[in-house]
Amino acid sequence: MDNFWASGWGWTIITVGETLAVIMGVMVSLAFLLWGDRKVWAGVQMRKGPNVVGPFGLMQSFADFFKFLFKEVIIPAGADKAIFLLAPLLTFVIAFLAWAVIPFAPGWVVMNINVGILYLLGISSLGVYGIIMGGWASNSKYPFLGGLRSAAQMVSYEVSIGFIIVTVILLTGSMNLSDIVTHQGGGIWNWNVFGGGGQLGLGIIKLPVMFGMMVMFYISALAETNRPPFDLPDAESELVAGYQVEYSSTPYLLFMIGEYANIVLMCAMISILFFGGWEFPVPLPLAHDGLPYILISLLTFIVKVVFWFLMFAIAKAIVPRYRYDQLMRLGWKVFLPLSLVAVIIIAGYRVYGGAL
Amino acid sequence: MDFNLALHLGLPETILAVSSLLILVFGAFRGDKGMISVSALCGVALIAAAFAAAFGHQGAAFGGSFIVDGVALFAKVAIYIAAVFIIVLGQGYFDRVGAGRFELPILILLAALGMSLMVSAGDLISLYVGLELQSLALYVLAAFRRDDAKSSEAGLKYFVLGALSSGLLLYGASLVYGFAGSMNFHDIAQSATTNLNVGLIFGLVFVICGLAFKVSAAPFHMWTPDVYEGAPTPIVAFFAGAPKFAAMVLFARVLQTGFAAQADQWRQVVLVLAVLSFVIGALGGLMQKDIKRLLAYSSIANMGYALLAIAAGAVGIPALLIFFVLYMVDTLGLFTVQMALSRKGEPVTRIDSLAGLSKTNMPMTIVLTILCLSVLGMPPFSGFWAKYFVFGAAITSGLWQFAAAGLVASVVAAFYYLRILKLMWFDVPAGDMDKSPLETRWIAYAAAAFSFPVVIVFLVYVYPLAQSAAQGFGS
């Protein structure tokens, strides 16, 4: 039997199992995060928010889920049917593809690949296709404008996200996400947001730079996921609902799940890249391969992700929407040069300041 | 590999590369108002690079992909100096037409960088990268007057055909690499002698076609007249000289280093190109009414003579170098005269408009006369010496039939230069000429002065230099 699990087929079965576990986990937590998102939003606007279905309205997301599922799928007459249906599916699939390389706890990762970060970058750049295809296939003005806006916006912010990630790669010397996390182990001061350790002496320069990079990553992540204040692609005051105007029922649901899965993914990325991933803020007196340590790590990671999700929710609730030219200006004229300078500083530190 | 040694060998390129980046930032902050200072800085950078090249060391770096030998240094110095003159002319010209942008001198600088990578190319990749760097900058320069339909047309035509020729070149290079197993010219030569393959020859032919496009040798010349007519004149003066010099040196290097043992095969192809070029150049020029189109055909014909020098083999290399330096001065002078002449603010473009120039603008008439006599090959002007060395080299290596054909072609071509002389000296003027701009006047005088008395002194000093530069080329 041992042989079987080591063989190609056994490996395939294990991986499929892990994948399903991750997808289910993410889906279920999405339901509650969505509820949390709406609660925060409601709280800021002094409303109650969802409170009818289940205790505290906790089951609201499931109710919505079934409502979307049982409604009729409407396809506009002039739409390109195949692409129209493919677009939400693509968004959904791609949103979950990226979770394959996210390490939840020591050793708890579906695929521990060496180019994990590049994989994330690649997959997140694919996310734009669902939107642009949906916008085009609807054969309608507002969705098309929304799709174009979204394409331009995501491509613009990907550039600065890429450079921000390069600073992290330079600091940790690896593109493997698990390595990046373990490199930040041993206490809160080793987290990349504070410069990744070695801040004494010349290393102090890393502290403001990396903190700035974290802030820029957060803002870029908002733009990359089309969240307010950068939700120009589906700005309801301008484009009704942007690329989603013509969508209903299950396709709409897939879009929505994909969108939220992407948001949570960005939260996971910011936790992993800047806040030590699963690492507890202070060193723990536990064996690193024992179950307690793994469970605490998992919990730490979840807490960090939820914290960042709340930050996303608060930003949505309290920040007014940007104008499109302001959005582009911020991406190309502010973030891109700043992140380039940061790359130069960090690279200079790595050459002249010290080893890893 | 010693990186410091490599930087030492590539000092001219390093100067150009670093200064182009710095000047670009400077220009971006100063805006188009700062064009004059950007031009000055670019000129200084080019002169510094020319000095670095003139006193540069010889050797090879980066695993043989960067070769600095006598020919490369000689060509670099000539190219950089030509680029300085173009920057001076371009500054004045674009200022007058009101299309000046600070990127112009920087693009010229970058084109010069590309050319110097070309003349130093030691393998197929650096050949392609250098060629592309140079061509991309030139495409943009051709379309630089973007509000002018003709300039845009010239840029677009040049770009499309240039892209096509790059495709041919790349396809040939991939064939050569596939059959020879190496990018390096020396390794290709070795592989070609031990294991000659039809595929290798096929690849070579494609590479030759691609390069022939770049030097506008017939039958790949069709872009030349249109681009010359449409592009801004100082840029055309650049096109006609430096890039072709670089491409010819590259041509010679590919053939004589990479395929030295297959000289018999490629010589036929090169000779066909040469004969076609000077025949088409001579006959095509007869019909032209536009000065720049006429000069385009003249340059096609001259490329034929240069190709004859390449076909002559090793003895042709010093002839090629001398030919190009003299030819570059002549074309620079001719285009400068075209820029210097205008009537009521309208540039003189038609040949008929030159009628009676001797009555309105005597100095320019004399300059144009000297340059025309020079290009048609009248002794003792510089054009005669250029042809003398090329035909001499061709006869030395037994290609006397082709030298004779070239001579006939140049006699035919002489007709259209004589027509210009007749128009200028004996016809009735069509109206007064404007006063020529300062820099064009002086560059034209200098070119004319070079063309006759100075050239003798020049040859006394530079011919031995060219000969020693060509020593060991291709081995």
Add this chain to the structure above:
Amino acid sequence: MTVIAIAFYLLALVTLASGLMVITAKNPVHSVLYLILAFFSSAGLFILLGAEFLAMLLVVVYVGAVAVLFLFVVMMLDVDFVKLRQGFANYLPIGLVVGLVLMGELVAISIAVATKGAAAGNQPLVATAAEPNIKMIGHALYSTYIYLFEAAGFVLLVAMVGAIVLTLRTRPNVKRQDIFSQVTRRRKDAVEIVPVKTGEGISE
């Protein structure tokens, strides 16, 4: 048959099929989407070769950036493809001949490489756990090929400068938002408080 073989045949098949669809699809947008699929599945082939870095670059650069802009442009263009295809039948024979000749030569190269070993003489470097292929590529790019790498960078710089020169226009009469001056504006520069006595008004 191993999992890897199945993956290879699947990816290769998808690549070929989508490549074919790129040129046969009637709708240009569909063509671009098939092109993206072709890129994506060739990235998968790269992974099977163990070149995960190249695969990711292909996805990030081609699929993520180049193809998006491509799609962008194709969607905006209103190309009449019926018109474009009018000469198709006329040009088909010569196109076929050229295509066949090029293909024949490529096959010849492949055979030469496979049998006699011309280019096959250069043994490929094999990545190891200690020396993953990102490191090897980085090392090669920044040492052996540094010259070509930097020169290629200059080519891109020229392309960028050229694109800006030929397209950027500053229109003189268009007002642009100057965020710096907006943000640095203070109340005293803009608002004047005038004490007005009741019933008198302000003389202008």
